[in-house]
Amino acid sequence: MDRIDHSTATEAHQFTEGNPALGVPATVVTEKWLNGVQEELVGIIAGAGIVLDAEDTTQLGQAISFMIANYARTRLTEDIVVTVGPGGDFSSITQAISFLSRTYYSAGDGYIATVLLRSGFVWAESVALSCAFLPWVSIASEDAVVQVQRSAIPDGAAVFAGDRCIMPELLAPLAMDSSGTAGSHIGIHLIGSVLSMSGGFRDGDWRNIVVQSNSSLSATGCDFSGAGDIGVYVQDSRAVIDSSDVSSCATNGIMGMRSSFISAASSNADNCGVGMKANMGAVITAWSSHAVNCATYGYHAADLGQMQVTSADASGAGTYGYCVTSGAMLNRRASTGSYSQALITPTTHGIIF
Known part of the structure; x- marks a missing residue:
């Protein structure tokens, strides 16, 4: 110039x-x-x-x-890997993410910094991020499943993201062990944040993943089974969990609350208290899914909730396969299982068709 x-x-x-x-x-x-x-x-x-x-x-x-x-940080110009765990570069995930955040920045060129969890690594920390922009970071593992040590996580979350955080992509499947005292642990907790994952979080003693306050979750093909309460809880947010496993959860495999949208096509919600529940205006679409042998309901739309579960299977439910209450709507066309009221017959509970 x-x-x-x-x-x-x-x-x-x-x-x-x-x-x-x-x-x-x-x-x-x-x-x-x-x-x-x-x-x-x-x-x-x-x-x-x-x-x-x-x-x-x-x-x-x-x-x-x-x-x-980003002053004094280096632009990421190639894919890099840092390791965590036995013989690795860092002893904790928090240390690795802190290092990457201080040392590099991404200009959107598509290069990825991978945090690789070494074989035998045990997740014994609460990884908490706020206002972070880390879509250029991913967390992967050499093991098929990473064990989360419950006794090392205070009543809170193994992973927490808040205040408009764009999380690292979580590729490693996580499973909580039974160490310590069961309480109100959350596997992954999003508040106003965005997360993409391909592994999942299972066997939490309370809720495997909580998605709240205008958060967004992309988790197709993940495992959220075995929760002590709810596998996937979504409130005022959006979640895509198609082809995922939310089976064997004590209360609900999936719970949608208020202005939430959940896509759970072809997902497995067998052997839950209630397989899937859309409550207080939430919308769940779960074509070709199944919620077999649930303790009470396979699919429950309540309090103006809406469910689209065509070609689903809710056989073997303790009460009804498909249930509406308090003005809800449920489409179970071409599905298997009993229902709480006559089809295409509006009542104060709602309508099933």
Whole structure:
């Protein structure tokens, strides 16, 4: 970039409005100068990994803030791996994530920093993140399942994310052991945050995963079975858990509350207290799923909840395979199992069709 160099500029290469009385012309704003300014500004924005948007007038400020926050950090220009556990680079996941956050930043180039849990590693910590932006980090394991040591986790969560956190992708399947005292442990707890995972969390003594307050969960094909209370609890949030296992949970395999949307197509909710429940206006779609041999209901829509469970199987339920209460709606077309009222017959409880 250079200062304006047109002949109508001042000797100091500055702009002037001119002076007609003295025959001094106003400075001509040249194509070269305007393009130079444009490309300098665009370069700052693009260098921060921000896609140009003509409708967003805050992008330069965003880019400057990003660069200040990432001062002294190295841009990630290749895939890297750090190890945690026996013989690894770090002894805890918290240490590894802290190191990556302090040392690197991503400009959205697609490079991934993997936290690899070494064989034999036991998850004995509560990993808590807030306001973090870590979609460029993933957590994987050399073992088929990572054991979470319940006695090392206070009544809280093995993984917690809050305040608009974009979590590392969780590839490692987790399972809570029976050490210590059973209580109100949560496997994974999201508050206003985003998580993508492909392993799951099972055998928690209370709830395997809680998704709250405008959070988003992407967890197709995961294992959330064996919870002491609820496998997947979603409140005022969105969760995609198609083809997942939420079986053998004491109270509910899946519970949706209030303004939540849950997709659980082809999922397994067998042998739960209630396989799946949409409550207080929540919506659950679970085509081709099954909730066989549940203690009370296979599928329960309550308090204006809505369920779409066509081609499902709720046979063997202790009370009803399909139940509506308090103005709810349940579509169980082409499904197997008993129902709490006559089909296509509106009542104060709702309607099943």
